[in-house]
Amino acid sequence: MVSNIGIKVLSPLSIIILACFTMKNKRFENKSGSFYQIKSDTVSVEDSIQRAQWDEEERKYLDSACQSETEKANLDIKKNKLVYFHYFGMVEQYNGDAEMTELLKKYNIEVDSAFTSCTVPYHLQNCYAQIMRKEIDRKFGPNFIDSLREVSKLEYVKKNPNKIYRFEECDWVSRYPGDKEYNDFFKNSQDHFWRNTKYPSGFEFRKDKDLYSYMGANFILYKTGKISDIKVDISFQNKKNYQYSSYFINQLKKFVQNTKWIPATSAGIKVNSEMDLTIHFK
Structure with missing residues (x-):
C-alpha cells in the first residue's frame, strides 16, 4: 500500500x-x-x-x-x-x-x-x-x-442516457440560441430578457453601485429541448421592490419557457441537464 x-x-x-x-x-x-x-x-x-x-x-x-x-x-x-x-x-x-x-x-x-x-x-x-x-x-x-x-x-x-447532468459535467458550450461562445450567454440572455420586460413605474433603482438586486431561475433542460421544474428566487436590496416580485417572477418564467434553448452536451452527445439563469436589476 x-x-x-x-x-x-x-x-x-x-x-x-x-x-x-x-x-x-x-x-x-x-x-x-x-x-x-x-x-x-x-x-x-x-x-x-x-x-x-x-x-x-x-x-x-x-x-x-x-x-x-x-x-x-x-x-x-x-x-x-x-x-x-x-x-x-x-x-x-x-x-x-x-x-x-x-x-x-x-x-x-x-x-x-x-x-x-x-x-x-x-x-x-x-x-x-x-x-x-x-x-x-x-x-x-x-x-x-x-x-x-x-x-x-x-x-x-x-x-446513462436519462441522467440529469450537473452544469460542470457538461461540455462548455452555450445553451442560449444564437451565441457564438459560452461567455455570450451571460450578456445576451440579460439583454433579451429586458427587451420585453419593463420596470414598473414605482420601482426604485439602486443608488449604491456596490449593492446588487437579482433573480435567478433554475430549471431542467432536456435533450429534446423541453423545459421543466422552473424555480425562481428573487432578492432586492430595496425592500420596497418586493411588491413587484410576482410580476418579475412571472416574466422570467415566461422568458425561460419561450426561449428555444440548445440542449447541453457531454462528450459531444445531447444530455438532460440542470440550468441556471441570473438576471440583475438596475
Whole structure:
C-alpha cells in the first residue's frame, strides 16, 4: 500500500496524517488566536520560533515521505508495475472513472485513488502517483491518458442516457440560441430578457453601485429541448421592490419557457441537464 502524501482514499494511515496536519494548524491558531489579525511586528518571539519549528518539522516529514514514495515508485516501475490514480479533492473530477479503469486494465495498468490537498505543496504530495504518471506518459505517449478519458466519458454518457447532468459535467458550450461562445450567454440572455420586460413605474433603482438586486431561475433542460421544474428566487436590496416580485417572477418564467434553448452536451452527445439563469436589476 502506498502512503500517499496527497492522501490516499480509504487509507486509515492517511486519515491519521491529515488529522495530524489539521491538529497542528489548530494548535498553532489556539496558541495565538489573533495571530492573523495583528501586525507581524507584534507577534511574540516565542510564537515566531514555535511556528518556524512546526514548519520545519512538517517540511522534513513531507520531504522524507515524498522521497520514500519516489523510491517505491521507481522500484515498482523496474518490476513493470504501473499504477494510474483517480484523484479526489482540489482537482478536476470526471465522469467515467469505472469505464476508465476497465480501459486501463487492457494495458496492464493498475488503478488506485489519491486525495489532493490545497495545504500541501503540489510537488510534495502524491509523489508515487506523479512518478507513475510520468512513466505512463513516457511509455504510451503524452496524449494516451487524455484519449482514454474521452473514450471513457463517451461510454459513460451512452450508459446513462436519462441522467440529469450537473452544469460542470457538461461540455462548455452555450445553451442560449444564437451565441457564438459560452461567455455570450451571460450578456445576451440579460439583454433579451429586458427587451420585453419593463420596470414598473414605482420601482426604485439602486443608488449604491456596490449593492446588487437579482433573480435567478433554475430549471431542467432536456435533450429534446423541453423545459421543466422552473424555480425562481428573487432578492432586492430595496425592500420596497418586493411588491413587484410576482410580476418579475412571472416574466422570467415566461422568458425561460419561450426561449428555444440548445440542449447541453457531454462528450459531444445531447444530455438532460440542470440550468441556471441570473438576471440583475438596475
